[in-house]
Amino acid sequence: MVFKMINELEVNTMSEIAMPLWTIWWRRNQKCRNDKVPTVFEVNRKARDTWQEWSKAQSMKMHDGCNRTAEGNKKWIKPPPGMLKCNVDAACYAEQNFFCVAACLRDDNG
Numbered sequence: 001m002v003f004k005m006i007n008e009l010e011v012n013t014m015s016e017i018a019m020p021l022w023t024i025w026w027r028r029n030q031k032c033r034n035d036k037v038p039t040v041f042e043v044n045r046k047a048r049d050t051w052q053e054w055s056k057a058q059s060m061k062m063h064d065g066c067n068r069t070a071e072g073n074k075k076w077i078k079p080p081p082g083m084l085k086c087n088v089d090a091a092c093y094a095e096q097n098f099f100c101v102a103a104c105l106r107d108d109n110g
Helices: 002-007 011-034 040-062
Strands: 085-093 098-106
Touching (some): 011 040
């Protein structure tokens, strides 16, 4: 149900919801990895700043003179019944000397 609702949102609305959730996850990682507990103010600021950076990057991507229409029109296509699709992303944090990998598995229901 949650994935269905998210799938029906506009990209901007989805990103406005995703950034605070991502930042809460970031706060948890700060506690687990660095024994730091960012304040609610810091979490809110990081979510806002990250969203603004993402929005600016999206705007630049659409206006940088490159032909990105094929890339911009990509849409997730569900796998056949009984199969799963796996999306993977990774991030490296050189200064902290660690990296993160995340995966999202979805079936034909999303």
